Amino acid sequence: MLPGFLGQIDTLIGRAEAVILAAGVLLMALNTVGNVIGRFVFQYSFFFTEEVNRILIIMITFAGIGYAARHGRHIRMSAIYDALPIRTRKVMMILITVITALTMFALCYFSIGYILKVAASGRVLPALQIPVYLIFLWVPVGFAVTGIQYALTTVKNLLEKDVYLSTHMLEGYDDNEIEV
Amino acid sequence: DSWKYAFEESLTEVQGVYATKFKEEIEKNSDNEIQLFPYGTLGESADLMEQTQAGILQFVDQSPGFTGALIPEAQVFFVPYLLPTDQKHLARFFRESKAINNDFKDLYAEQGLELLQMFPEGEVAMTTKEPVNSCEDLNEVKFRVMTNPLLVEAYKAFGATPTPLPWGEVYGSLQTNIIQGQENPTFYLYSTKLYEVTDYITYTGHSNFTTAVMANKEFFDGLSDADKKIVQDAAKAAFEHIVVYQDGLAQQELKKIKETKPSMTVTVLSEEQRSCFKDAAGDVEAKFIEMTGDRGTAILKQFKADLAATAQ
Amino acid sequence: MAIKITAIMIVLLLAGLPMMIPLLLAAFYGFYELFNGFSKMDFMVQQMLAGIRPASLIAVPMFILAAEIMTRGQSANRLIDMVMKFIGHVRGGLAVSTATACTLFGAVSGSTQATVVAVGSPLRPRMLKAGYKDSFVLALIINASDIAFLIPPSIGMIIYGVISSTSISELFIAGVGPGLLLMVLFSAYSMIYATIKKVPTEPKATWSERLDAARKAIWPLGFPVIIIGGIYGGIFSPTEAAAACVFYALVLEIAVFRSLKLIDIYQIAKSTGLITAVVFILVGAGAAFSWVISFAQIPQEILGAIGITEMGPKAVLGVISVSFFIGCMFVDPIVVILVLVPIFAPVVDAVGLDPVLVGTIITLQVAIGSATPPFGCDIFTAIAVFKRPYADVVRGILPFTIILAAVSVALIFFPQIALFARDLAFR
Ligand code: NA
Ligand code: NA
Numbered sequence: 001m002l003p004g005f006l007g008q009i010d011t012l013i014g015r016a017e018a019v020i021l022a023a024g025v026l027l028m029a030l031n032t033v034g035n036v037i038g039r040f041v042f043q044y045s046f047f048f049t050e051e052v053n054r055i056l057i058i059m060i061t062f063a064g065i066g067y068a069a070r071h072g073r074h075i076r077m078s079a080i081y082d083a084l085p086i087r088t089r090k091v092m093m094i095l096i097t098v099i100t101a102l103t104m105f106a107l108c109y110f111s112i113g114y115i116l117k118v119a120a121s122g123r124v125l126p127a128l129q130i131p132v133y134l135i136f137l138w139v140p141v142g143f144a145v146t147g148i149q150y151a152l153t154t155v156k157n158l159l160e161k162d163v164y165l166s167t168h169m170l171e172g173y174d175d176n177e178i179e180v
Numbered sequence: 181d182s183w184k185y186a187f188e189e190s191l192t193e194v195q196g197v198y199a200t201k202f203k204e205e206i207e208k209n210s211d212n213e214i215q216l217f218p219y220g221t222l223g224e225s226a227d228l229m230e231q232t233q234a235g236i237l238q239f240v241d242q243s244p245g246f247t248g249a250l251i252p253e254a255q256v257f258f259v260p261y262l263l264p265t266d267q268k269h270l271a272r273f274f275r276e277s278k279a280i281n282n283d284f285k286d287l288y289a290e291q292g293l294e295l296l297q298m299f300p301e302g303e304v305a306m307t308t309k310e311p312v313n314s315c316e317d318l319n320e321v322k323f324r325v326m327t328n329p330l331l332v333e334a335y336k337a338f339g340a341t342p343t344p345l346p347w348g349e350v351y352g353s354l355q356t357n358i359i360q361g362q363e364n365p366t367f368y369l370y371s372t373k374l375y376e377v378t379d380y381i382t383y384t385g386h387s388n389f390t391t392a393v394m395a396n397k398e399f400f401d402g403l404s405d406a407d408k409k410i411v412q413d414a415a416k417a418a419f420e421h422i423v424v425y426q427d428g429l430a431q432q433e434l435k436k437i438k439e440t441k442p443s444m445t446v447t448v449l450s451e452e453q454r455s456c457f458k459d460a461a462g463d464v465e466a467k468f469i470e471m472t473g474d475r476g477t478a479i480l481k482q483f484k485a486d487l488a489a490t491a492q
Numbered sequence: 493m494a495i496k497i498t499a500i501m502i503v504l505l506l507a508g509l510p511m512m513i514p515l516l517l518a519a520f521y522g523f524y525e526l527f528n529g530f531s532k533m534d535f536m537v538q539q540m541l542a543g544i545r546p547a548s549l550i551a552v553p554m555f556i557l558a559a560e561i562m563t564r565g566q567s568a569n570r571l572i573d574m575v576m577k578f579i580g581h582v583r584g585g586l587a588v589s590t591a592t593a594c595t596l597f598g599a600v601s602g603s604t605q606a607t608v609v610a611v612g613s614p615l616r617p618r619m620l621k622a623g624y625k626d627s628f629v630l631a632l633i634i635n636a637s638d639i640a641f642l643i644p645p646s647i648g649m650i651i652y653g654v655i656s657s658t659s660i661s662e663l664f665i666a667g668v669g670p671g672l673l674l675m676v677l678f679s680a681y682s683m684i685y686a687t688i689k690k691v692p693t694e695p696k697a698t699w700s701e702r703l704d705a706a707r708k709a710i711w712p713l714g715f716p717v718i719i720i721g722g723i724y725g726g727i728f729s730p731t732e733a734a735a736a737c738v739f740y741a742l743v744l745e746i747a748v749f750r751s752l753k754l755i756d757i758y759q760i761a762k763s764t765g766l767i768t769a770v771v772f773i774l775v776g777a778g779a780a781f782s783w784v785i786s787f788a789q790i791p792q793e794i795l796g797a798i799g800i801t802e803m804g805p806k807a808v809l810g811v812i813s814v815s816f817f818i819g820c821m822f823v824d825p826i827v828v829i830l831v832l833v834p835i836f837a838p839v840v841d842a843v844g845l846d847p848v849l850v851g852t853i854i855t856l857q858v859a860i861g862s863a864t865p866p867f868g869c870d871i872f873t874a875i876a877v878f879k880r881p882y883a884d885v886v887r888g889i890l891p892f893t894i895i896l897a898a899v900s901v902a903l904i905f906f907p908q909i910a911l912f913a914r915d916l917a918f919r
Contacts, residue, residue, distance in 0.1 A: 020765075025764045025768070032550070032554065036727075047342075047344050054547075057772070061544055061769045061773055064772075067766055075510065077511065095507075096507065099517075103513055103517060103520075107540075110534045113533070117234070121291075127344065217787075218834045220651075220830035221830060231538075348546065348650065349547060349729060357726030358729055373654070376660060440659075
């Protein structure tokens with residue numbers, strides 16, 4: 001959707017997000033079932049199962065919010081918005097995407113602050129013994145990517161005639177939309 | 181001023197009783213007000229610790245088992261049979277111990293925390309689905325432990341299959357037999373209803389549950405000398421209150437359990453039955469030293485000296 | 493501060509911002525006020541991460557994954573075909589089956605969000621095909637899934653029992669009465685709805701047709717065996733049962749039915765991850781928001797202002813009901829229980845209320861709140877999974893909310909609905 005080199009990077013990030021989402025979910029299933037097998041077949045409970053799942057859920061959530069922003073899948077209460085005339089909707093959508101982008105960038109900034117704090121404390125995961133801050137590294141990335149998606153949507157709405165919910169999606173729900 | 185104090189149990193459990201007394205003392209002797217935040221209302225242990233270190237909370241009660249990630253030496257409390265089961269001896273130890281009142285104070289200070297008081301919450305009991313009379317009975321028993329490396333080590337040494345589970349899943353997992361045992365102090369067995377889903381309570385004397393109350397150090401250092409004294413006195417007064425409150429508490433809670441569930445079997449292991457658990461303690465002590473190095477060794481040594489000095 | 497936070501939330505919500513934003517900006521404002529500036533904002537991130545940490549949440553993506561595999565493959569259809577051969581000729585039969593399936597699945601899985609997906613994904617298209625309106629279908633799925641809270645094992649009841657020191661076994665038994673009552677009332681409403689709207693029925697199937705359908709469903713019947721047998725049999729935790737279902741579904745659809753290819757699995761896993769992220773970011777934002785409310789002691793302030801300490805038992809129960817209902821409109825039920833139960837504990841004690849009754853009422857309110865607009869984790873989940881706009885998802889909810897409210901009031905005036913079974917078993 002973006003021209004040239006930036007567009008390629010954007011597509012690449014989108015692909016990466018998709019792969020992380022799919023791999024994260026499947027690894028979670030594998031990890032959980034592995035623990036059951038360990039417990040019953042080998043009388044051995046893996047201490048790290050819960051921690052690995054926690055790492056994966058953070059990964060999925062923060063890769064997913066960017067992906068959801070890209071495809072306009074974040075949940076919103078659009079009842080009033082939908083009833084407005086198109087010109088108002090356009091203005092509203094620009095405001096909405098600006099506010100959302102700014103919130104995401106702020107959270108990106110604050111999450112870096114939080115990670116530095118956790119890193120300085122030297123806290124480690126009790127079972128895996130890896131530093132806790134490492135498992136949070138996704139967080140600012142996820143916020144940043146989401147913020148950029150919303151910022152790009154603002155730009156798109158300023159440039160184009162139609163109202164865009166995301167860089168890839170026109171507003172409105174469509175049953176025939178491409179599967180994401 | 182208004183000060184915030186968070187702890188890991190509910191208001192009616194031991195930490196809550198301590199906190200309530202502490203609040204009472206502070207509010208009686210100064211114009212400050214204390215707001216209490218029981219279990220879960222501001223987050224879990226690790227969150228509370230970070231909030232205290234950042235000065236959002238002024239006071240926090242956190243068990244050394246959860247502080248292990250920050251202060252490895254605090255895991256010394258999980259070395260089996262290190263602390264006595266005699267509550268009077270324990271009280272003297274916590275009052276007078278150099279290891280607690282000097283060494284640990286310094287370790288907590290390194291983390292931006294002013295250690296105000298450590299206190300015991302009672303002897304830890306095992307609750308299981310099958311009787312436990314020796315280590316052999318723990319063979320192949322999936323035993324829930326806190327996610328703490330040394331505690332895991334201890335239960336491995338006892339012969340069980342240690343199974344770390346988040347607290348919220350313990351009751352359900354015992355009920356459906358995913359795990360067959362867990363350990364906690366007696367009052368906790370009653371208040372959290374764990375006795376409903378287990379049939380045997382066994383006292384092996386291997387551990388006493390200990391907890392620590394601390395303040396944010398920057399906040400504490402910023403207090404006037406008079407206020408510092410009020411805080412320290414309140415911590416001491418609450419400690420003495422707990423010592424009295426604890427006296428007979430385990431018996432009383434055990435009686436309540438027996439009344440609600442007469443089929444519950446309560447066993448206190450004899451010295452002979454304890455021998456294999458005591459043998460295992462050596463492995464765990466070695467593991468503790470391996471994990472904490474010279475500093476841990478020094479703490480352990482001081483612990484033993486203090487315990488001997490307060491034995492009478 | 494409470495008023496300003498509420499105002500921020502409502503304005504931003506109605507303006508159509510992504511739903512995480514009203515929660516996040518309200519929390520932002522709270523942190524700013526509480527700490528005179530931006531110095532402690534990093535703790536908002538701490539709480540967001542704390543919100544998505546609970547191990548029990550892992551069951552949600554696992555059940556979503558299993559359900560999507562079953563739905564896109566053949567397992568789900570074979571199961572529904574079998575049910576339809578037995579009840580397709582009854583007016584409203586499919587709706588009643590859906591309500592029952594939600595209750596059963598929710599009861600066992602312990603997760604209402606997982607139920608919305610697992611039962612809703614396969615059954616919604618069938619109900620639409622059978623002539624039900626989508627608004628009714630969505631409302632039925634969302635509300636019937638919430639019965640899960642009341643029927644054991646219920647994580648909400650366990651948390652309540654642990655922090656209020658109330659017998660969890662008694663709570664479990666007390667929840668069954670109101671839970672079944674709700675299921676019956678939802679079923680009755682479904683049949684009335686189907687009759688009024690003249691939803692067509694299928695011709696009555698012959699026994700040979702039924703047997704044939706049952707034979708086709710033999711493999712997929714392994715799912716209830718894994719879930720119900722596995723959890724009550726002590727083999728799995730609910731999360732593990734979900735993961736086991738994922739693998740069973742993979743084996744069935746790839747090897748036995750040959751209905752899915754590996755690339756399909758990739759697509760399904762990706763969409764599961766997307767739904768998970770969309771819902772969990774809201775859970776995280778809700779946790780940050782509730783931290784502010786708890787830290788600022790806003791509930792204590794409000795309860796003090798309405799003079800709860802002066803009230804009688806029934807009035808206290810009323811206040812508890814309303815408080816938990818409102819709380820669960822905004823944040824995750826578990827968080828609400830953790831924050832509010834200690835605040836009410838002294839009052840409950842003072843007026844001598846039965847803690848088991850209180851726990852049952854709280855659990856019911858938690859269920860209602862999760863399915864009632866504006867916020868509500870099950871509404872979010874339905875929007876994310878079924879890709880319907882907010883307005884569509886909540887349009888048909890009112891009749892269900894009326895039923896739920898009626899049962900709540902009934903429970904205050906006729907506590908025996910909950911306590912009868914408890915007294916029979918324990919007194
Ligand atoms: Na349930
Ligand atoms: Na709601």
